[in-house]
Amino acid sequence: MIINVKLGKELVVMSKNKVGVLSQVASALADHGINITAISAQSAGGVGLMNFVVDDHLRASDLLRKKKFQVHDSEIILLEVQDKPGALKRLTKRLAAKKIDILNVYGSAPATYGPCTLVLSTDHNQHALVTLKQAM
Structure with a gap:
């Protein structure tokens, strides 16, 4: 039932698949008081793809873009x-x-x-x- x-928004963050990228994103969000309410992460062909639902979408999106992450907003x-x-x-x-x-x-x-x-x-x-x- x-x-x-x-409807909501998620952040889709793409990067090279390398050690520590998820930690960098999670740290940036946490350090600015942004809570992650849902997450999915996977990699294929050397590319990492992370999906985040957060409690302050606009602020998180702006923050990650300023930190030079490749971020897409998705409904x-x-x-x-x-x-x-x-x-x-x-x-x-x-x-x-x-x-x-x-x-x-x-x-x-x-x-x-x-x-x-x-x-x-x-x-x-x-x-x-x-x-x-x-x-x-």
Whole structure:
């Protein structure tokens, strides 16, 4: 069951895949009091790609650009769903039925009882938002 759904923003930081880059980004954000609420990071072909949802998107984006990181701002959908088997199945089936392509997804489940947080980007975020709100 979907508890909450809304549009949001994420920072997508690209760099050469080298030791310490994630630490540099995390340190810059922390040193300026910016909290990371969701993160995904991966590398392929020597390129590192880090996705961040933060509590002050504009300030974080400006800060990382000033520090010469390659930063892209991307619209996302933030979801809170019940931490139960089948939650992801139900929401992805709903999007697939509406022909909405999921481009990226990452999330977390709580250590104790509570909702899961999912971050989605799709080929039609506005349409996906309406579709997911109808499932609430």
